[in-house]
Amino acid sequence: xxxxxxxxxxxxxxxxxxxxxxxxxxxxxxxxxxxxxxxxxxxxxxxxxxxxxxxxxxxxxxxxxxxxxxxxxxxxxxxxxxxxxxxxxxxxxxxxxxxxxxxxxxxxxxxxxxxxxxxxxxxxxxxxxxxxxxxxxxxxxxxxxxxxxxxxxxxxxx
Amino acid sequence: xxxxxxxxxxxxxxxxxxxxxxxxxxxxxxxxxxxxxxxxxxxxxxxxxxxxxxxxxxxxxxxxxxxxxxxxxxxxxxxxxxxxxxxxxxxxxxxxxxxxxxxxxxxxxxxxxxxxxxxxxxxxxxxxxxxxxxxxxxxxxxxxxxxxxxxxxxxxxxxxxxxxxxxxxxxxxxxxxxxxxxxxxxxxxxxxxxxxxxxxxxxxxxxxxxxxxxxxxxxxxxxxxxxxxxxxxxxxxxxxxxxxxxxxxxxxxxxxxxxxxxxxxxxxxxxxxxxxxxxxxxxxxxxxxxxxxxxxxxxxxxxxxxxxxxxxxxxxxxxxxxxxxxxxxxxxxxxxxxxxxxxxxxxxxxxxxxxxxxxxxxxxxxxxxxxxxxxxxxxxxxxxxxxxxxxxxxxxxxxxxxxxxxxxxxxxxxxxxxxxxxxxxxxxxxxxxxxxxxxxxxxxxxxxxxxxxxxxxxxxxxxxxxxxxxxxxxxxxxxxxxxxxxxxxxxxxxxxxxxxxxxxxxxxxxxxxxxxxxxxxxxxxxxxxxxxxxxxxxxxxxxxxxxxxxxxxxxxxxxxxxxxxxxxxxxxxxxxxxxxxxxxxxxxxxxxxxxxxxxxxxxxxxxxxxxxxxxxxxxxxxxxxxxxxxxxxxxxxxxxxxxxxxxxxxxxxxxxxxxxxxxxxxxxxxxxxxxxxxxxxxxxxxxxxxxxxxxxxxxxxxxxxxxxxxxxxxxxxxxxxxxxxxxxxxxxxxxxxxxxxxxxxxxxxxxx
Ligand code: FES
Ligand code: FES
Numbered sequence: 001x002x003x004x005x006x007x008x009x010x011x012x013x014x015x016x017x018x019x020x021x022x023x024x025x026x027x028x029x030x031x032x033x034x035x036x037x038x039x040x041x042x043x044x045x046x047x048x049x050x051x052x053x054x055x056x057x058x059x060x061x062x063x064x065x066x067x068x069x070x071x072x073x074x075x076x077x078x079x080x081x082x083x084x085x086x087x088x089x090x091x092x093x094x095x096x097x098x099x100x101x102x103x104x105x106x107x108x109x110x111x112x113x114x115x116x117x118x119x120x121x122x123x124x125x126x127x128x129x130x131x132x133x134x135x136x137x138x139x140x141x142x143x144x145x146x147x148x149x150x151x152x153x154x155x156x157x158x
Numbered sequence: 159x160x161x162x163x164x165x166x167x168x169x170x171x172x173x174x175x176x177x178x179x180x181x182x183x184x185x186x187x188x189x190x191x192x193x194x195x196x197x198x199x200x201x202x203x204x205x206x207x208x209x210x211x212x213x214x215x216x217x218x219x220x221x222x223x224x225x226x227x228x229x230x231x232x233x234x235x236x237x238x239x240x241x242x243x244x245x246x247x248x249x250x251x252x253x254x255x256x257x258x259x260x261x262x263x264x265x266x267x268x269x270x271x272x273x274x275x276x277x278x279x280x281x282x283x284x285x286x287x288x289x290x291x292x293x294x295x296x297x298x299x300x301x302x303x304x305x306x307x308x309x310x311x312x313x314x315x316x317x318x319x320x321x322x323x324x325x326x327x328x329x330x331x332x333x334x335x336x337x338x339x340x341x342x343x344x345x346x347x348x349x350x351x352x353x354x355x356x357x358x359x360x361x362x363x364x365x366x367x368x369x370x371x372x373x374x375x376x377x378x379x380x381x382x383x384x385x386x387x388x389x390x391x392x393x394x395x396x397x398x399x400x401x402x403x404x405x406x407x408x409x410x411x412x413x414x415x416x417x418x419x420x421x422x423x424x425x426x427x428x429x430x431x432x433x434x435x436x437x438x439x440x441x442x443x444x445x446x447x448x449x450x451x452x453x454x455x456x457x458x459x460x461x462x463x464x465x466x467x468x469x470x471x472x473x474x475x476x477x478x479x480x481x482x483x484x485x486x487x488x489x490x491x492x493x494x495x496x497x498x499x500x501x502x503x504x505x506x507x508x509x510x511x512x513x514x515x516x517x518x519x520x521x522x523x524x525x526x527x528x529x530x531x532x533x534x535x536x537x538x539x540x541x542x543x544x545x546x547x548x549x550x551x552x553x554x555x556x557x558x559x560x561x562x563x564x565x566x567x568x569x570x571x572x573x574x575x576x577x578x579x580x581x582x583x584x585x586x587x588x589x590x591x592x593x594x595x596x597x598x599x600x601x602x603x604x605x606x607x608x609x610x611x612x613x614x615x616x617x618x619x620x621x622x623x624x625x626x627x628x629x630x631x632x633x634x635x636x637x638x639x640x641x642x643x644x645x646x647x648x649x650x651x652x653x654x655x656x657x658x659x660x661x662x663x664x665x666x667x668x669x670x671x672x673x674x675x676x677x678x679x680x681x682x683x684x685x686x687x688x689x690x691x692x693x694x695x696x697x698x699x700x701x702x703x704x705x706x707x708x709x710x711x712x713x714x715x716x717x718x719x720x721x722x723x724x725x726x727x728x729x730x731x732x733x734x735x736x737x738x739x740x741x742x743x744x745x746x747x748x749x750x751x752x753x754x755x756x757x758x759x760x761x762x763x764x765x766x767x768x769x770x771x772x773x774x775x776x777x778x779x780x781x782x783x784x785x786x787x788x789x790x791x792x793x794x795x796x797x798x799x800x801x802x803x804x805x806x807x808x809x810x811x812x813x814x815x816x817x818x819x820x821x822x823x824x825x826x827x828x829x830x831x832x833x834x835x836x837x838x839x840x841x842x843x844x845x846x847x848x849x850x851x852x853x854x855x856x857x858x859x860x861x862x863x864x865x866x867x868x869x870x871x872x873x874x875x876x877x878x879x880x881x882x883x884x885x886x887x888x889x890x891x892x893x894x895x896x897x898x899x900x901x902x903x904x905x906x907x908x909x910x
Contacts, residue, residue: 018410022430022903025431028375030427030428034376035369037373037494038429039574039822040821042574042902043908044765045493045574055910057908057909058908060905061903061904077369091368094366095363101234101543101792102231102232102492102494102540102541103362103366103371104373104493104494110367119910134763138493138822140492140543141232141493141543142797142828143795143796148830
């Protein structure tokens with residue numbers, strides 16, 4: 001057991017847990033932050049997608065020992081706090097397009113979408129069909145067409 | 159028609175009442191049983207005797223509450239139920255709390271979510287209960303205000319009359335009764351609806367996008383620590399013993415291990431430590447009945463069980479189309495894996511899980527634990543998808559066993575690897591079709607569907623037995639054959655039509671998958687319909703129009719033909735396909751364009767399957783009276799995604815006693831790179847007074863349309879689905895021992 005400190009959704013947290021435990025389990029099982037979902041544990045389904053220092057990552061595939069005290073993790077629960085509005089524009093777009101069915105994949109989908117738009121913007125371009133085709137997040141309810149629409153709407157307001 | 163129920167505040171209840179619609183009908187085909195009384199009528203009949211327990215309550219805060227005796231697994235029934243209550247109660251949607259009812263044995267089969275029956279069977283009773291509540295509120299308001307009921311108007315939770323106004327909350331106690339009484343109420347007509355039929359976003363949309371929505375594994379249950387099971391290397395194998403229990407118990411975080419019939423369970427502080435522990439376990443296994451079997455040996459067994467065709471007497475010049483199709487095993491797992499929280503104590507037990515048949519779960523768990531049913535509380539959690547999986551309670555039962563063995567509450571979750579390998583599958587099946595035609599008419603159409611046995615142990619079977627006397631089918635049909643007969647229909651005037659099911663092999667874990675038979679059966683049908691059209695030199699759309707019996711089906715077909723510009727000029731390698739399907743008291747039609755050009759087929763996606771891509775999809779649905787068009791469209795979009803997977807990419811390979819798939823990058827459900835860039839769903843106008851089913855309706859027509867487009871592209875009917883099953887495996891199978899894979903550690907190398 002060892003002690004690990006990092007910033008979670010804007011607040012400094014310290015957990016006592018074995019260093020090899022993946023961050024997903026630290027969030028869910030130790031800290032009770034259940035927005036990031038388990039769908040595979042091997043960085044395939046992307047249901048756990050969250051942000052580290054503003055970039056998308058999959059906490060099921062990173063040991064907690066990789067974190068340092070100033071690393072900032074944002075989960076879906078903290079996404080709205082990264083903007084001045086009530087919700088993040090991507091969350092508003094998700095509601096506008098009524099994307100969620102069961103909703104299980106959606107925290108990961110939204111976190112991935114935000115990172116994708118940020119990345120594309122940083123490259124000085126707009127979301128293209130090929131960017132949407134490249135999203136790996138699985139949705140077993142098949143909400144993919146509305147996800148594509150919502151990302152385009154969210155992009156307009158980001 | 160309903161009841162005002164005794165209590166401190168107002169509660170009203172209603173009975174289930176719903177009629178069945180008769181069907182309408184070149185060479186006419188006599189209506190099949192599915193047209194007279196389909197599965198939905200049966201489920202509705204089955205629900206009738208106990209439905210008086212559907213109750214709407216009004217609180218002193220003015221909010222209405224309703225515990226829906228169904229499972230919400232993403233299909234949007236909480237939203238549509240809220241809309242029905244809002245409609246009759248004249249209360250805004252955000253003042254209505256619809257929750258999921260616990261298992262209540264007295265509800266019997268009125269608590270089964272399946273067959274896309276929820277809206278069909280609850281449409282009347284929910285509205286009656288809500289309307290009665292409003293009627294009681296109006297009567298109470300009349301007394302308080304000193305006005306007549308006729309002079310009062312209810313709007314947004316407030317009743318206004320000439321002498322003043324009063325809110326529902328202030329009337330909740332005054333409108334209550336001390337003795338339950340029967341009461342009559344008149345429902346609004348369709349023309350009076352202002353909520354039903356309007357597009358509404360889901361009531362849980364905000365929770366879903368903020369991470370607040372709670373699934374079973376997110377529930378806060380004290381001391382229910384993460385628990386996982388080491389599972390056998392063969393499908394349905396069994397553990398003999400754990401050889402290194404002491405060493406496993408010594409591992410960091412581990413609190414308990416226990417042997418159960420399905421494997422060796424471990425409980426630990428985190429799921430990660432459960433995975434670590436499983437990987438350290440040294441277990442002796444028993445192979446089980448399927449050791450050594452493979453796809454080929456199972457298929458041979460299915461073929462042996464095929465029933466013969468009964469070629470009817472036809473004139474000598476008659477031509478014949480013979481076809482046979484194989485449908486491979488498919489995993490019906492949702493993204494949320496099998497999971498349940500179980501807390502088994504000395505004289506009682508409590509379960510939390512997403513369950514579509516919670517009463518059956520409760521009875522079986524009580525039996526397993528040796529407890530009276532009344533001591534087992536089964537809470538129905540929100541489900542992260544179902545697709546047939548949650549009709550069963552595999553994780554709830556397993557969790558109860560583990561909790562009992564460990565003497566501790568457990569938070570049991572299956573590893574992803576376990577899902578395709580030990581979870582339920584849609585069974586492998588073959589469909590043989592023989593059609594005869596002469597002089598532009600189809601004389602006969604025979605279909606023999608043969609399948610590895612589908613498990614109906616979730617209660618649907620019991621519904622059938624309880625109501626067997628009401629069925630228009632004779633003889634000694636099994637549950638499965640009865641359900642087949644009640645759901646399958648050839649919607650064309652094809653002369654003598656026979657459709658029969660036979661089953662074999664009960665050694666697999668099986669279940670339905672967003673429908674039981676229709677996607678496979680209808681795909682086989684529609685491919686043969688295209689082949690008949692080709693041989694008779696008819697355009698496939700014109701051919702279907704000529705032989706379709708139902709005018710609603712013709713209208714849906716015409717709609718997609720117009721939307722998709724049927725017959726338009728396309729580049730070489732891009733083809734259209736069209737199909738229709740009739741079920742769930744509704745009709746669907748789908749037209750797709752499929753791109754089979756090398757540049758598309760050979761696209762390179764890391765660890766993904768590309769292949770032919772549906773580039774455009776046009777879908778029309780006539781689902782009768784529509785409660786929520788936004789929700790209906792969502793179900794159709796999802797159905798098309800399933801159709802794409804079934805036709806092109808997703809199956810499980812059975813080899814040497816085990817399924818090879820173990821990940822979403824092995825079992826290729828539709829991913830973004832397979833999604834049509836253009837997809838449109840059109841809801842057909844309908845003057846039907848009753849809603850139809852939606853949850854499963856989107857799959858069959860889209861699967862069939864894609865199959866037809868593929869046949870057109872290749873110039874011959876495909877014989878196996880998905881079409882890539884026989885290709886070289888697109889992945890390296892993960893090891894079988896240990897049963898779970900370790901999580902990677904390089905996640906930070908893949909940020910973006
Ligand atoms: S759980 Fe992390 S990618 Fe699937
Ligand atoms: S909404 Fe259910 S898995 Fe995506």
